[in-house]
Amino acid sequence: MKVIAITGGGAGIGRGIAWHFARLGYAVSIMDADRQAGKEALQVMVEVGVKALFTPGDVSKPADVTRWLAATRARLGVPNVLVNNAGIEIRKPVLKLSVAEFDKVIAVNLRGTFIASQAAARMMAARKRGGAIINLASTRAFMSEAGTEGYTASKGGIVALTHGMAISLAEHRIRVHCISPGWIETSDWQKASKAKPPKHSKADKEQHPAGRVGTPEDVARACQYLAEGADFMTGQNIVIDGGMTVKMIYV
Numbered sequence: 001m002k003v004i005a006i007t008g009g010g011a012g013i014g015r016g017i018a019w020h021f022a023r024l025g026y027a028v029s030i031m032d033a034d035r036q037a038g039k040e041a042l043q044v045m046v047e048v049g050v051k052a053l054f055t056p057g058d059v060s061k062p063a064d065v066t067r068w069l070a071a072t073r074a075r076l077g078v079p080n081v082l083v084n085n086a087g088i089e090i091r092k093p094v095l096k097l098s099v100a101e102f103d104k105v106i107a108v109n110l111r112g113t114f115i116a117s118q119a120a121a122r123m124m125a126a127r128k129r130g131g132a133i134i135n136l137a138s139t140r141a142f143m144s145e146a147g148t149e150g151y152t153a154s155k156g157g158i159v160a161l162t163h164g165m166a167i168s169l170a171e172h173r174i175r176v177h178c179i180s181p182g183w184i185e186t187s188d189w190q191k192a193s194k195a196k197p198p199k200h201s202k203a204d205k206e207q208h209p210a211g212r213v214g215t216p217e218d219v220a221r222a223c224q225y226l227a228e229g230a231d232f233m234t235g236q237n238i239v240i241d242g243g244m245t246v247k248m249i250y251v
């Protein structure tokens with residue numbers, strides 16, 4: 001049985017990816033800083049017979065990541081796929097953003113991606129059967145709204161880290177990719193106390209050439225391709241944004 005390990009798999013896009021791969025027959029290991037979200041995501045999978053594991057923890061802490069991946073290897077096996085999905089954002093005018101706030105976003109999004117990738121790659125390399133690492137970047141790695149410096153810097157770093165690791169890990173047959181989602185609606189993929197039905201205006205939809213806002217399933221399908229079908233690809237970034245970032249705007 002193939003194994004997928006997903007950071008931030010308790011809610012949002014990560015939970016959607018967990019569910020998608022569970023339906024494909026994978027054993028699923030999630031780590032999340034939100035204990036309640038992780039427990040709920042685990043319960044939904046276990047109830048339908050999926051082999052799954054939840055470990056609470058913070059991706060920016062190497063000891064938490066090591067504990068999670070060791071438990072994954074012991075209970076489910078060495079991951080075939082790692083998805084670095086956990087991420088946070090602090091929106092604040094750049095002139096007011098503290099260095100500690102900037103550091104916090106970089107620590108979770110970029111440092112966390114490095115920590116989990118290195119730990120999982122060590123296991124994959126030792127097993128000698130290759131693997132795939134998929135990092136969640138963002139279209140904000142390439143374009144910005146005001147007040148998002150920590151987030152955009154972390155996501156730009158993830159795109160660069162992806163091609164760096166793709167080259168370094170190629171000798172171990174580990175492919176490393178990233179996905180840059182645009183607007184992905186996650187309201188209905190949150191823990192029960194926070195979940196609500198998505199609500200989008202006509203303008204929200206129409207600003208996407210695809211005519212709608214994205215869903216976690218849109219991202220999960222790309223993860224499936226990168227994990228299972230993209231043998232002749234590594235170090236690439238796939239934009240999943242319904243065409244939003246290629247649309248020219250004059251007003």
Ligand SMILES: NC(=O)c1ccc[n+]([C@@H]2O[C@H](COP(=O)([O-])OP(=O)(O)OC[C@H]3O[C@@H](n4cnc5c(N)ncnc54)[C@H](O)[C@@H]3O)[C@@H](O)[C@H]2O)c1
Binds near residue numbers: 007084
């Ligand atoms: N939703 C979007 O529109 C969108 C767009 C582009 C990129 N992304 C990226 O996709 C990823 C998932 O986003 P989302 O919208 O599903 O977010 P979300 O907030 O709905 O879910 C993120 C999950 O990560 C967990 N998490 C946060 N910090 C953590 C930490 N330090 N350690 C472990 N778990 C932690 C949270 O508890 C939560 O369960 C993020 O990396 C985000 O930057 C999202």
